Amino acid sequence: MKRLRNIGRLFTGTATGVIEDAAIIFDASEIAWCGKHGDEPRELLESVTDEHDCAGGLVTAGLIDAHTHPVYAGDRMAEVAMRSAGAGYAEVAKAGGGIRATVEATRRETIGDLEEATARRLWSWLEGGTTTVEAKTGYHLEREGELESTRLLARLGKRDDLPRIEATFLAAHALPPDRGARIGSYARQVAEWCADAYMAGARFCDVFCDQGYFSVAQSRTILKAGLAAKLIPRIHADELDRTGGSRLAAELHAVSADHLLRANRGDAFALARAGVVATLAPGTALSIGKLPPVAELIEAGTVIALGTDHNPGTSGITSMSVVVALAVAVFKMSVERALLAATLGGAYSLSRSDRGVVAPHKLADLVLWEAEHEGAFAWAYGLKPSIVWLRGAQVFA
Numbered sequence: 001m002k003r004l005r006n007i008g009r010l011f012t013g014t015a016t017g018v019i020e021d022a023a024i025i026f027d028a029s030e031i032a033w034c035g036k037h038g039d040e041p042r043e044l045l046e047s048v049t050d051e052h053d054c055a056g057g058l059v060t061a062g063l064i065d066a067h068t069h070p071v072y073a074g075d076r077m078a079e080v081a082m083r084s085a086g087a088g089y090a091e092v093a094k095a096g097g098g099i100r101a102t103v104e105a106t107r108r109e110t111i112g113d114l115e116e117a118t119a120r121r122l123w124s125w126l127e128g129g130t131t132t133v134e135a136k137t138g139y140h141l142e143r144e145g146e147l148e149s150t151r152l153l154a155r156l157g158k159r160d161d162l163p164r165i166e167a168t169f170l171a172a173h174a175l176p177p178d179r180g181a182r183i184g185s186y187a188r189q190v191a192e193w194c195a196d197a198y199m200a201g202a203r204f205c206d207v208f209c210d211q212g213y214f215s216v217a218q219s220r221t222i223l224k225a226g227l228a229a230k231l232i233p234r235i236h237a238d239e240l241d242r243t244g245g246s247r248l249a250a251e252l253h254a255v256s257a258d259h260l261l262r263a264n265r266g267d268a269f270a271l272a273r274a275g276v277v278a279t280l281a282p283g284t285a286l287s288i289g290k291l292p293p294v295a296e297l298i299e300a301g302t303v304i305a306l307g308t309d310h311n312p313g314t315s316g317i318t319s320m321s322v323v324v325a326l327a328v329a330v331f332k333m334s335v336e337r338a339l340l341a342a343t344l345g346g347a348y349s350l351s352r353s354d355r356g357v358v359a360p361h362k363l364a365d366l367v368l369w370e371a372e373h374e375g376a377f378a379w380a381y382g383l384k385p386s387i388v389w390l391r392g393a394q395v396f397a
Contacts, residue, residue: 068135073139134166280292
């Protein structure tokens with residue numbers, strides 16, 4: 001067993017709140033005990049074979065990124081520059097940018113090179129203190145490529161040197177760039193692939209339900225097919241326009257409705273009543289210039305999770321501590337609420353009850369930060385970890 005001692009502040013994420021002068025004992029990949037230093041059970045102390053002095057630092061559960069798109073090739077930096085100069089989404093697409101550009105680059109990449117590049121990216125999450133990453137497919141937009149991307153994520157999820165990976169099948173990301181492609185027929189095809197996606201290792205099915213992408217009816221067809229194939233539904237909802245994605249998420253009791261930039265108070269209450277987590281990405285909200293109804297979501301009692309929305313076009317963020325800082329500055333969330341959204345909220349968004357908090361019998365995914373108080377998250381804009389423990393093993397220091 002290992003003991004972390006001399007923890008200045010332990011942000012548990014539970015009803016216990018913050019424990020000062022704390023200690024944690026964990027056995028292999030599971031926490032055995034946590035609490036006030038000096039209160040450790042004698043039988044556990046006698047089994048401790050390794051100790052780490054946290055020197056009065058802050059310890060939290062490993063952060064959870066509940067929305068990412070890390071499987072891609074190429075870059076769209078010229079497009080980013082265009083948007084910064086005032087170009088709109090349609091103008092960028094006309095110039096050959098947008099999702100289509102990434103699809104073309106990703107299709108040209110060998111699966112081996114794509115897997116290596118994705119692994120390198122995922123390591124950067126771990127460097128920033130993120131121990132669980134939701135990762136979507138969605139840049140092949142054809143059957144074999146989407147399934148191979150799913151298998152790729154499943155393989156990477158078995159590696160001990162990378163974050164835990166929750167694979168999401170997002171073949172319904174956009175209309176494929178192929179000649180003659182039609183959104184309706186493509187939606188029906190994606191629905192037929194869901195069973196194969198489950199067998200390939202996906203846990204979730206996602207759809208970009210929005211203006212110019214998949215309609216509510218098309219999204220419903222795909223997500224219901226996913227449910228029949230044992231895939232848990234989540235949905236990109238009401239990001240570009242309020243088209244009904246939030247209400248569809250509530251109807252299907254999806255685990256998460258993401259972005260929600262155009263959602264309203266009624267949508268917030270519908271999500272809360274249905275137990276749907278609101279997964280928000282402040283970096284994307286800033287990029288688009290529209291904020292989600294955070295105050296209304298909080299008023300409704302909706303659980304909030306946070307994500308980087310890392311993707312090749314609008315968000316290069318891989319640091320969830322940056323996202324926490326942005327949630328405080330942009331969404332006006334308290335540090336405590338933002339940090340809870342990046343830990344326990346993320347666990348809810350991924351339908352996982354074994355992580356996101358520091359408590360007995362939870363996973364020993366822990367971070368010692370270069371700080372003595374959680375307020376540093378809102379000050380540093382990218383607070384750095386001193387040490388990351390994943391599955392009870394030190395993987396970054």
